[in-house]
Amino acid sequence: MKTAFIGLVSLALMPAAYAGDIHITFSDEMVEDLQDDYGMREADYLTEQLREDIMQEFDGKLDMYGDITVEIVDAKPNRPTFQQMGDTPGLSMRSVSLGGAKLTGSIEDLDGNVISVTDYRYYENDIRAVVGRATWSDANRAFDRFARKLAKDVEAAAPQAAGDDVS
Numbered sequence: 001m002k003t004a005f006i007g008l009v010s011l012a013l014m015p016a017a018y019a020g021d022i023h024i025t026f027s028d029e030m031v032e033d034l035q036d037d038y039g040m041r042e043a044d045y046l047t048e049q050l051r052e053d054i055m056q057e058f059d060g061k062l063d064m065y066g067d068i069t070v071e072i073v074d075a076k077p078n079r080p081t082f083q084q085m086g087d088t089p090g091l092s093m094r095s096v097s098l099g100g101a102k103l104t105g106s107i108e109d110l111d112g113n114v115i116s117v118t119d120y121r122y123y124e125n126d127i128r129a130v131v132g133r134a135t136w137s138d139a140n141r142a143f144d145r146f147a148r149k150l151a152k153d154v155e156a157a158a159p160q161a162a163g164d165d166v167s
Contacts, residue, residue: 025070053144078139098124101146
């Protein structure tokens with residue numbers, strides 16, 4: 001019994017690899033856009049949407065990696081945000097524009113080494129495709145596609161970490 005206890009104590013004292021967190025930040029330019037144009041409340045919405053997409057794409061696999069760090073370099077809404085409507089008379093939810101987002105991210109292994117870097121951008125280029133959409137529709141589409149690309153890139157870069165056989 002004493003030996004088992006000593007073994008457990010020594011395991012607890014060993015530096016352990018740990019599953020990381022998802023860190024989402026904004027570029028300086030995007031922070032400025034949020035402060036000046038879109039409203040800082042939009043930052044929470046964008047962060048949560050991106051986090052959900054990443055968690056869904058990595059379902060059951062997040063504990064196999066270290067930190068996932070993503071920067072929202074740019075995001076454009078399809079419809080006016082709450083702050084934009086308050087700041088600009090004449091805007092309404094019927095106003096439309098081309099939206100999208102640009103992101104960059106990296107994934108670390110459990111030891112803290114970067115194993116994959118992913119860049120992605122998507123912006124709608126046809127105003128006719130915007131009709132009937134929500135405020136951040138195209139940015140959400142970019143987030144979803146980015147999360148899928150992030151997962152594919154890390155599997156290609158580190159197939160053993162993703163649970164694939166490399167025989």
